[in-house]
Amino acid sequence: MILVLFVTLLVTILLLGPPLDKILLENIRTQVVDQVNESNLKFQNPSERQSYVDKQITYRTSILGLNEPWYSPSKLYTRFISTMTLDLGKSHFFTTDAGSSNVRDIIFEKVPKTLLLFTSSTIIVTVIGILLGSFVAARSGSIWDKINSIFAIFSNSFPSWWVAMIMIFLFAFTLQIFPARATPTTSPSDPSYPINLVYHMLLPLITITFVSFGAWAYIVRYFLINILKEDYISAKRTIGISKKRILYSHALRNAAPPIATSVALGLAASFGGSIIVEAVFDWPGMGKLYYDAIGVLDIPIIIGLTYISTLIFIVTIFIIDISYAFFDPRVKTF
Amino acid sequence: MVISGLNLIKHLISSPTGLTGVVILIFLLSLSVYGLLFVPITAYSQWNNPLYWIDYPKTAAPSWTNIGLGPKLFEHIILNANVANITTGYIEGIRTISHRYSINIQADSFPNDFMFTYSAKYNAIPPVILINVLRPDGEKFDLFYSALPASQGFNNTYSERIFSTDKIIKQNLAQYKTLVNWDVNFINPQTMLFSELNKLEPLKGDYHFSLTFFLFDNTSTIENSGIILGGNTFGLMGTDDLRRDLAIGIILGSPVALFIGLTVSTISVTIGLIYGVISGYRGKRTDESMMRVNDIFYALPALPLLIILSITFGRSIFLIAGFLIIFGWVGTAKIIRSLALQIRTFQYVEAAKFMGQSDLRIIFKHIIPQLLPLTFASMAIAVPSAILGEAALSFLGLGDPSIPTWGQILHEANSADAAARGIWWWILPPGLMIAITGLAFYLIGNTLDSFANPLKNYFRKV
Numbered sequence: 001m002i003l004v005l006f007v008t009l010l011v012t013i014l015l016l017g018p019p020l021d022k023i024l025l026e027n028i029r030t031q032v033v034d035q036v037n038e039s040n041l042k043f044q045n046p047s048e049r050q051s052y053v054d055k056q057i058t059y060r061t062s063i064l065g066l067n068e069p070w071y072s073p074s075k076l077y078t079r080f081i082s083t084m085t086l087d088l089g090k091s092h093f094f095t096t097d098a099g100s101s102n103v104r105d106i107i108f109e110k111v112p113k114t115l116l117l118f119t120s121s122t123i124i125v126t127v128i129g130i131l132l133g134s135f136v137a138a139r140s141g142s143i144w145d146k147i148n149s150i151f152a153i154f155s156n157s158f159p160s161w162w163v164a165m166i167m168i169f170l171f172a173f174t175l176q177i178f179p180a181r182a183t184p185t186t187s188p189s190d191p192s193y194p195i196n197l198v199y200h201m202l203l204p205l206i207t208i209t210f211v212s213f214g215a216w217a218y219i220v221r222y223f224l225i226n227i228l229k230e231d232y233i234s235a236k237r238t239i240g241i242s243k244k245r246i247l248y249s250h251a252l253r254n255a256a257p258p259i260a261t262s263v264a265l266g267l268a269a270s271f272g273g274s275i276i277v278e279a280v281f282d283w284p285g286m287g288k289l290y291y292d293a294i295g296v297l298d299i300p301i302i303i304g305l306t307y308i309s310t311l312i313f314i315v316t317i318f319i320i321d322i323s324y325a326f327f328d329p330r331v332k333t334f
Numbered sequence: 335m336v337i338s339g340l341n342l343i344k345h346l347i348s349s350p351t352g353l354t355g356v357v358i359l360i361f362l363l364s365l366s367v368y369g370l371l372f373v374p375i376t377a378y379s380q381w382n383n384p385l386y387w388i389d390y391p392k393t394a395a396p397s398w399t400n401i402g403l404g405p406k407l408f409e410h411i412i413l414n415a416n417v418a419n420i421t422t423g424y425i426e427g428i429r430t431i432s433h434r435y436s437i438n439i440q441a442d443s444f445p446n447d448f449m450f451t452y453s454a455k456y457n458a459i460p461p462v463i464l465i466n467v468l469r470p471d472g473e474k475f476d477l478f479y480s481a482l483p484a485s486q487g488f489n490n491t492y493s494e495r496i497f498s499t500d501k502i503i504k505q506n507l508a509q510y511k512t513l514v515n516w517d518v519n520f521i522n523p524q525t526m527l528f529s530e531l532n533k534l535e536p537l538k539g540d541y542h543f544s545l546t547f548f549l550f551d552n553t554s555t556i557e558n559s560g561i562i563l564g565g566n567t568f569g570l571m572g573t574d575d576l577r578r579d580l581a582i583g584i585i586l587g588s589p590v591a592l593f594i595g596l597t598v599s600t601i602s603v604t605i606g607l608i609y610g611v612i613s614g615y616r617g618k619r620t621d622e623s624m625m626r627v628n629d630i631f632y633a634l635p636a637l638p639l640l641i642i643l644s645i646t647f648g649r650s651i652f653l654i655a656g657f658l659i660i661f662g663w664v665g666t667a668k669i670i671r672s673l674a675l676q677i678r679t680f681q682y683v684e685a686a687k688f689m690g691q692s693d694l695r696i697i698f699k700h701i702i703p704q705l706l707p708l709t710f711a712s713m714a715i716a717v718p719s720a721i722l723g724e725a726a727l728s729f730l731g732l733g734d735p736s737i738p739t740w741g742q743i744l745h746e747a748n749s750a751d752a753a754a755r756g757i758w759w760w761i762l763p764p765g766l767m768i769a770i771t772g773l774a775f776y777l778i779g780n781t782l783d784s785f786a787n788p789l790k791n792y793f794r795k796v
Contacts, residue, residue, distance in 0.1 A: 007630050157772035162765035168753035180754035272637030306638040313635035
């Protein structure tokens with residue numbers, strides 16, 4: 001598993017290579033030109049100055065190893081380190097609230113907001129999904145079951161960010177219950193900030209929950225129904241354990257491992273979706289930054305965000321894999 | 335048991351979900367064919383060129399919103415010489431050509447603006463144009479009277495638009511100030527022209543516009559003319575901020591979506607099939623290492639990497655299809671591999687092996703035909719995610735800039751804050767199209783899947 005994690009990071013970084021090179025070269029060029037402008041060097045004519053600048057640039061690129069081909073080990077190593085530590089220089093267009101234009105500062109300012117939205121929606125969806133899924137599994141074939149299945153199929157084919165736009169239209173424009181922009185209106189130091197933040201977070205949260213709980217319930221129902229057919233369940237029933245207890249305690253626990261796998265994949269899909277949902281709602285997280293950075297093609301920010309989201313994604317899958325061992329003692333992850 | 339294509343289709347149509355999917359798919363296909371055959375190719379290439387759409391209204395609602403009770407909004411009107419009543423005559427020895435347009439107006443609001451267009455071909459002496467209007471209440475307003483600019487050369491064709499904000503129109507309308515009973519000072523030309531005389535309300539009825547050209551030699555001709563009354567409703571689906579007809583955008587988006595969906599799913603499922611079969615059939619270390627590679631692809635987050643790929647390599651529709659394939663084959667490979675592991679142990683496969691047939695031959699002759707029906711089901715199920723992937727990229731502003739897609743329409747709607755401004759006709763149709771396209775393939779795929787599992791059929795037969 002750890003191996004997979006590292007190889008994934010390596011692949012990502014290899015992909016990020018060409019644009020990263022471009023940025024570094026650009027940085028060197030501006031640095032050299034700045035230094036020449038500031039120093040007291042005197043040149044006879046423009047071409048002499050140009051040749052001096054060119055020489056400096058080639059010198060520095062060779063020191064940094066930028067002239068080497070992409071597969072050279074030393075270059076891969078340095079790139080690995082600089083991406084891992086988010087040492088990506090400065091953004092051209094964005095700053096933090098405090099005014100820093102360092103890529104690392106900008107991204108770290110946004111990550112908590114994304115995690116807040118993503119984690120809270122995941123928890124809500126999990127709870128609703130498990131409860132609803134076991135509710136319909138106990139009544140398979142009933143009208144509730146059918147409604148849930150149809151809803152799951154529909155909510156799967158709608159793009160979540162489109163639902164987000166419809167939600168803004170319904171709740172912000174027509175009913176005017178929630179604000180259209182999810183950016184909090186008070187400053188973080190204000191005592192009412194947490195309330196303001198939650199109020200602005202509600203509409204994105206409702207949207208993400210609404211889009212994903214149907215599919216969740218469907219998955220839970222699918223695995224539960226299979227388990228409820230097993231012999232040991234009917235045996236438990238004959239012993240006299242109540243139907244509810246069997247459903248929520250025995251069956252659900254046995255269905256947990258396959259559910260966890262499907263959920264890992266579902267989370268993966270919804271993570272990409274919630275990035276775009278953020279952009280639609282103007283929630284000040286990574287997704288919004290992504291959207292804006294793509295709009296002005298701010299490459300350092302885009303690379304940093306890709307790296308961080310890859311990391312979050314892999315860590316999520318990793319945690320779910322470990323939780324396997326908790327649900328199913330037969331599985332040993334390590 | 336080998337499942338024939340005819341059999342599959344029969345089964346598909348006999349189940350209600352499959353039939354729904356097929357019906358939606360036929361609708362989408364006919365929409366695509368209609369788009370490719372009947373929508374002018376210029377609308378396709380000029381989609382992002384604002385000049386092409388200048389005759390259309392800005393952010394107009396669909397015209398069917400006027401049906402029903404409540405005040406009627408002004409419906410956008412575009413007329414050209416094809417519907418004009420063209421007469422030729424002589425006034426004091428000067429040849430005149432007059433284009434008369436009759437327009438019945440029943441709206442409860444004023445138009446936003448109006449515009450006259452003409453295009454004339456003349457030599458040395460420029461023609462003179464006179465525009466006037468006969469209103470339903472019998473008043474006749476002269477709007478515009480001017481000579482065309484001096485000829486630039488022999489047989490010069492001159493095209494021009496006269497806007498309602500034109501100085502000459504304002505001056506001309508000012509002479510009728512005394513006719514009306516309300517304060518004219520701040521009134522714009524379109525209100526003056528279409529209002530009742532005694533109160534500031536739209537005057538309903540037949541308006542007769544006439545564009546009369548005075549021609550001073552025999553060779554001059556009038557090639558075209560037109561009237562555009564800028565309204566608030568237009569067409570089947572309205573227009574966006576850049577005046578583009580959204581109905582055309584929706585129609586043009588469907589072949590693109592089908593192309594992306596079908597190519598990506600076909601290619602990626604085929605790759606997944608071959609990869610999975612080889613991995614499952616060979617087993618042991620080959621299987622182990624191939625599945626590790628599969629795991630790595632599994633652990634890659636698709637969207638962030640798609641973003642990076644399209645920024646690094648470009649945004650053409652074919653490249654985007656390629657990027658989606660990179661992430662598309664993984665799931666199929668896993669499923670197919672688990673099935674191939676079981677099919678490998680079937681007796682006829684082992685028999686073929688003992689007969690000394692080569693591995694390749696066994697894979698392509700004996701294993702893959704068993705898996706084909708399931709592959710078709712997987713292809714159908716893979717379509718929605720490909721379409722959603724392309725739409726997501728387009729929505730982020732990374733779509734192919736030369737082609738209108740549903741995702742791009744939504745991207746522009748979002749950039750223009752359409753949701754918060756209540757422009758629902760800009761948001762609803764593209765998203766619904768994405769959803770029903772996905773739904774159609776999903777339904778078809780699910781129906782096929784329940785029918786096509788090879789193991790089920792094998793055991794049923796035995």
